[in-house]
Amino acid sequence: MKKITRQVKYEDDLELGFGAEISEKLGCENLDRCIQCGTCSGVCPMSVYMDLTPRRMINMTRAGLKDDLLDSYSIWLCSSCYACTVQCPREIKITDIIYALKQKAIQEGRHPKRFPIPVLATEFHRMVRNHGRINEGLLAAKMFAKTDPRKLISNAKLGLALMKRGRFVLGHENIKGREELRKILDAVDGEQEATR
Numbered sequence: 001m002k003k004i005t006r007q008v009k010y011e012d013d014l015e016l017g018f019g020a021e022i023s024e025k026l027g028c029e030n031l032d033r034c035i036q037c038g039t040c041s042g043v044c045p046m047s048v049y050m051d052l053t054p055r056r057m058i059n060m061t062r063a064g065l066k067d068d069l070l071d072s073y074s075i076w077l078c079s080s081c082y083a084c085t086v087q088c089p090r091e092i093k094i095t096d097i098i099y100a101l102k103q104k105a106i107q108e109g110r111h112p113k114r115f116p117i118p119v120l121a122t123e124f125h126r127m128v129r130n131h132g133r134i135n136e137g138l139l140a141a142k143m144f145a146k147t148d149p150r151k152l153i154s155n156a157k158l159g160l161a162l163m164k165r166g167r168f169v170l171g172h173e174n175i176k177g178r179e180e181l182r183k184i185l186d187a188v189d190g191e192q193e194a195t196r
């Protein structure tokens, strides 16, 4: 039997205050100024692939449709090209708002499972925190291992070829002053925590 999905949204589906919470984050201040003109969706190169267009994401954020936003693929399809932000007549930083939604989804562990972008972002952050810089080869290997191990195997030959040419090393290089960097990152995380 065909599964019927409810499309209508009721007040109980809303998280009241979600829009206000997002608009307190750096760069998201103008959320309430949206006039729903649709310019952002019109210029977005990825909107044809999105289940929710940028215009809808902005309106749903204001309305408090948190679950639909954080469970959607659209926030992960944004390529951060900033075309929407540049063209918005109300000077809304749509890309920053989408970043805030992505961050929220990662913090709440709500990103689509085995979807590479949030895994890549989390591992990137961890490497920078621990070593001060990333190792691109290891970063790609970790991403494949956690999302699609078959790709790790199919890319092994390429990895070996890059190692032979000295373009890929297995060990981590550490920068000087890692402690200072950690303090800076802690301060940034602390500021974000304060606006959560």
Ligand code: SF4
Binding pocket: 033, 034, 035, 036, 037, 038, 039, 040, 041, 054, 055, 058, 087, 088, 089, 090, 091, 092, 094
């Ligand atoms: S371009 Fe700006 S004002 Fe127009 S719908 Fe998008 S966010 Fe709203």
Ligand code: SF4
Binding pocket: 040, 043, 044, 045, 046, 047, 054, 077, 078, 079, 080, 081, 082, 083, 084, 085, 094, 095, 098
């Ligand atoms: S930044 Fe993201 S949402 Fe904005 S136009 Fe580019 S891909 Fe679309």
